[in-house]
Amino acid sequence: MTEPVRLAKRIAAMTQCSRREAEMYIEGGWVRVDGETVEEPQFMIGDQRVEIDPNAELVPPEPATLVLHKPADMAADQARALITLDSHAEDDASGVRLLKRHFARLESPLPLPDSASGLLVFTQDWRVKRRLEEDSERIEQEVIVEVAGTLAPEGLARLNHGLSFNNYALPPIKVSWQNERHLRFALKRIAPSMVERMCQAVGLQVLSLKRIRIGRIPMARLQPGQWRYLASTDRF
Secondary structure, X not given: OOOOEEHHHHHHXXXXXXXXXXXXXXXXXXXXXXXXXXXXXXXEEOOOOEEXXXXXXXXXXXXXXXXXXXXXXXXXXXXXXXXXXXXXXOOOOOOXXXXXXXXXXXEOOOOOOOOOEEEEEEEOOHHHHHHHHHOHHHOOEEEEEEEEEOOOOOHHHHHHOOOEEOOEEOOOOEEEEEEOOEXXXXXXXXXXXXXXXXXXXXXXXXXXXXXXXXXXXXXXXXOOOOEEEOOOOOOO
């Protein structure tokens, strides 16, 4: 039996590289132990078979940004727990290599009400977080709202531009009927959490709310509980 050693030490010996370079191979998801990818440099191994992907690159993994289709009636912290290897969308076309390290230290800059469903952004990238927080009023969010009740006279016009709360006039937005039960809101400078109050002001009860787009990022075919990466070329 071989005395157990840290995986990083074994990789350094195999490749004649530095310990830091060995850690980069491992953290980048390029190393397999008995056929299973291991991303922890401190992982202890004995006689197991260790392989390095022939396409391995000595570059630090980039921080990840991903989008999740949050189910209704779920807080953001609960939704974050849905981000696992098994819930990764099969049709993810981002080209980002799947790494377990991408599931740590995720922040969600554009919240949704717990009762709402739809697109949530999670990111490890401080640049993305700052963009979504500082430019939030310029980023359009599209939500689909299921309603019941009778719309007040001129109600649709008031939703578009004509409502005030606490002596503050809401900015103009785009509201239209998608069908007889669903309204489409294209929001700027108004958070999705305001939509229910807006609908109540014109005689409508909100039954459900789903965010389907943030800026230029659509939810597309993402199913509830599934997530996908954003590519480096994607822009909000």
